[in-house]
Amino acid sequence: MAEEDARDLAEVVRRLEETVSRLESRISHLETAPRPPPPALPAPSAPPPEPRDLEAHLGTYWLSRAGIVALILGFAFLIIYHFGDLGVLARVGAGYLLSAGLAALGLWLSRRHELFGRIVFGGGLALAYFVTYALHFVPAVRVIDSEFLALVLLALNTVAIVVIAHRMQSETVAGIALFLGLHTGMLSDITLFTLMSTSLLAAGALFFLVKNRWVIVPLSSLVAVYSTHVVWAMRTGAIAPGEPTGERLALSLAFLALYYVLFSVALLAYPHELSRRAGLAFALLNWVGLLSLGAVEVERWDKPHLFSFFVAVALAQGVGGAVARRRGASTALFQAYLATGVLTLALGVPTEYEDAALVRTWTVVGLAAGLAGRGLGAGALQAVAVGLLYLALGATWIPSSGRALLDAGLLVSFVLVERASVAHAARPPRALQPLCALGAGLAGVWLLGEVMPGELTTLAWGVAASGLFVLGFAVRERWYRFAGLGVLALTLGRLMFVDLSGLPPDQRILTFLMLGVMLLAVSYIYTRVRGQRS
Numbered sequence: 337m338a339e340e341d342a343r344d345l346a347e348v349v350r351r352l353e354e355t356v357s358r359l360e361s362r363i364s365h366l367e368t369a370p371r372p373p374p375p376a377l378p379a380p381s382a383p384p385p386e387p388r389d390l391e392a393h394l395g396t397y398w399l400s401r402a403g404i405v406a407l408i409l410g411f412a413f414l415i416i417y418h419f420g421d422l423g424v425l426a427r428v429g430a431g432y433l434l435s436a437g438l439a440a441l442g443l444w445l446s447r448r449h450e451l452f453g454r455i456v457f458g459g460g461l462a463l464a465y466f467v468t469y470a471l472h473f474v475p476a477v478r479v480i481d482s483e484f485l486a487l488v489l490l491a492l493n494t495v496a497i498v499v500i501a502h503r504m505q506s507e508t509v510a511g512i513a514l515f516l517g518l519h520t521g522m523l524s525d526i527t528l529f530t531l532m533s534t535s536l537l538a539a540g541a542l543f544f545l546v547k548n549r550w551v552i553v554p555l556s557s558l559v560a561v562y563s564t565h566v567v568w569a570m571r572t573g574a575i576a577p578g579e580p581t582g583e584r585l586a587l588s589l590a591f592l593a594l595y596y597v598l599f600s601v602a603l604l605a606y607p608h609e610l611s612r613r614a615g616l617a618f619a620l621l622n623w624v625g626l627l628s629l630g631a632v633e634v635e636r637w638d639k640p641h642l643f644s645f646f647v648a649v650a651l652a653q654g655v656g657g658a659v660a661r662r663r664g665a666s667t668a669l670f671q672a673y674l675a676t677g678v679l680t681l682a683l684g685v686p687t688e689y690e691d692a693a694l695v696r697t698w699t700v701v702g703l704a705a706g707l708a709g710r711g712l713g714a715g716a717l718q719a720v721a722v723g724l725l726y727l728a729l730g731a732t733w734i735p736s737s738g739r740a741l742l743d744a745g746l747l748v749s750f751v752l753v754e755r756a757s758v759a760h761a762a763r764p765p766r767a768l769q770p771l772c773a774l775g776a777g778l779a780g781v782w783l784l785g786e787v788m789p790g791e792l793t794t795l796a797w798g799v800a801a802s803g804l805f806v807l808g809f810a811v812r813e814r815w816y817r818f819a820g821l822g823v824l825a826l827t828l829g830r831l832m833f834v835d836l837s838g839l840p841p842d843q844r845i846l847t848f849l850m851l852g853v854m855l856l857a858v859s860y861i862y863t864r865v866r867g868q869r870s
Contacts, residue, residue, distance in 0.1 A: 400452055401512070404459040407438075408516045412466050419470075419477045427477055431467035435460050451508060458512025461497050465517040468493045469533055490533050494540045502547070511553045514541050515560060534564050535594060542602035554602065555617060561595050562625035585637040589630060589645075596626045600656055607665035615669045623653060623676045627683075646684025653677030671716035678705045678720050682727070692735040695742045698728035699749055706753035715768075718757060722771050725749055729779060743783035750776040755811065769815045777804055777819035795850055797827040802854045809861060820858075827851070 411434060419427045439460025446453025470477045472486030480486050497517070501510035517537050541557035544550040565588075599622045607615055627649050634645045657673030678701065685697045702724035709717030725746060732742045754772030780803055784796035804820030807813075831851065 400455045404455050404512060405516065408459050408462055408466070411463055412470075415467065415470055415477055416474055417476070428467075428471065428479060431470070431477075432464060435464035435467055438463055454504075454506050454508045455512055458501075458506075458509040459516060461500065461509065461513035462516030465490070465493050465497065465513070465537075469517075487532060487536075491536055494536045498540045498543050501544070507544070507550045507553055510541075510544055510550070511556060514553060515556050534561050535591070535598070537561075538595065538598055542598055554599070555614075555621070558595075558599055558618065558621055558625070562621075562629065565591065565595070565625075565629055581637050585633060588633045592626050592630050592633075596622055596652070604656065604659050604663050604665065607660055607663050607669060612666050612668050615666060616672055619656070619669060619672050620676070623649075623680075626652075627680060643684050643688035646680055646687065650677045650680040650684070653680060667713075668716075671714045674709075674712070674714050675716040675720045678717060678724070682720075682724050690734075692738050692742060695728050695731045695735065696745070698724055698731065699742070699745050702728060703749040703752060706749075707756050710753075710756040710759070718753070718768055721753060722750075722768060722775070725753070725775055726771075729775060729782075732782065740783055740786040743779045743786060747776050747779035747783060750779060751807070754813075754815075758813075769813070770818070773804075773813070773815035773819045776807075776816065777823055780804065781823060792846075794827055794830045795846070797823055797830065798851045798854050801827055802858060805858045805861070824855075824858075 415431055419430065422430060437460075439457050442453045442455070442457025442460055444453070445456055468486075468489050471489075472478060472480040472483065480489070494517075497510070497513045501507075501513065514537050538557050538561045541554040544553045599618060603610070603615065603618045603622070610618075627646075630645055630649065631642065634642050653673050654677045657670055657677065660670045660673055681701055682698065685701070686694060689697050702721045704721075705724065706718050706721030709715065709721055728742075729746050732739050732746070735742070750772045754769055754776070757768050757772070777800070780800040781797055784800050785793060788796040788799075801820045801823040804816050804823060808816030808818075808820060831848075
């Protein structure tokens with residue numbers, strides 16, 4: 337019995353040893369196995385953007401700029417009206433001392449408030465530029481008699497502004513200094529010297545557009561340069577006083593051409609690096625400035641050559657479009673150049689032609705622009721072409737004779753532009769086809785209205801509607817058929833409310849019979865087409 341108990345106890349001990357051994361091996365395996373990565377914590381959600389504080393924005397951004405403008409203008413008036421009482425050295429020293437003090441104050445303020453301090457520093461640079469400008473141009477402060485020396489000093493001052501702003505990489509300093517420099521020059525009489533100085537500042541602003549791709553600085557400079565020319569042009573005696581009219585006009589146009597070329601070259605140097613909105617703003621403002629100011633000047637001084645000026649500007653815009661495409665500019669910028677070129681030519685046509693010749697020229701330009709737009713893939717040019725054809729359609733009422741031929745030409749032009757827009761096009765413009773179909777319908781109605789007697793106006797409308805249906809089925813375009821349905825609805829309305837009681841019996845019979853035949857014919861065609869499809 338004792339032996340059996342001993343054997344049982346030994347068996348129990350053996351089993352316990354095996355269990356302990358298995359547990360030790362499992363523990364060892366768990367300790368050597370790689371630990372699983374901790375569960376990823378959810379990424380903290382970004383805090384919602386704080387709403388813009390309008391009051392703080394007005395106080396920090398706009399008030400500082402308005403304040404520095406007012407301060408610099410006040411200093412400029414002080415120099416103009418009171419520095420003449422000082423000696424030569426006092427004028428120069430006081431002017432540059434004021435500008436240096438303002439610039440130093442800006443640098444000191446920028447240590448704690450960088451943006452505010454740079455605004456004040458830019459004002460100091462602008463004041464230094466005006467002091468240099470006044471030393472030759474403002475009579476009360478004049479110290480330098482040589483115009484060449486004065487231009488050299490202004491050029492050096494402009495270079496200094498550009499270098500300082502570029503080294504600081506501060507668009508704020510550049511914008512404040514150049515903008516105020518441009519506008520302080522308008523405080524006194526604007527002459528040839530003023531325009532030369534504005535050209536220097538414009539060139540400095542364009543450096544930032546080409547080098548740093550800054551937009552605000554050159555854009556504000558563009559507006560300021562053309563604004564300076566507006567003030568100059570409004571003062572008749574300021575344009576080369578005492579010189580012949582031709583030389584005065586040539587001088588004004590030369591500066592406008594210089595501005596246009598400067599801003600165009602800067603824009604097209606690296607057009608793909610500018611945003612679409614910035615490129616369009618530059619191109620459109622530059623075009624508007626040249627066209628509007630140049631047209632006013634030519635109309636005032638040499639009106640017989642006004643059309644030639646419009647043609648020259650249109651060609652310049654076309655060249656700009658070609659360069660934009662070659663330089664890899666955005667499609668929007670390329671199309672903007674082409675569209676504004678056609679618009680310029682269209683605006684110049686009334687200065688050279690009138691009556692039927694005006695309508696014919698607008699029609700030819702619209703047709704050519706529409707076909708060219710399809711070939712170049714320029715939807716904006718096609719849109720301008722359709723608008724120009726509508727303008728010609730509305731102008732067909734101006735000539736007293738020959739309207740039928742003009743309406744026929746417009747009908748053909750609308751159809752050709754519409755057909756060209758869908759030829760080999762994967763995605764034709766959406767609005768172009770219905771607009772062309774509507775224009776063709778109106779031209780057809782007016783054409784038959786001119787050809788047929790006035791008593792048969794309703795019948796003429798019905799014939800026009802039938803023609804639109806036939807055209808729609810022939811080219812397999814539903815928009816012409818929709819236009820035909822619209823004309824047909826007007827025809828039936830006139831038939832019921834006007835012709836039923838207003839026409840003589842014979843004409844009433846003829847009108848109803850012909851319209852009935854045409855309606856049945858159109859309905860039969862629809863029935864056949866539907867049967868073939870089913």
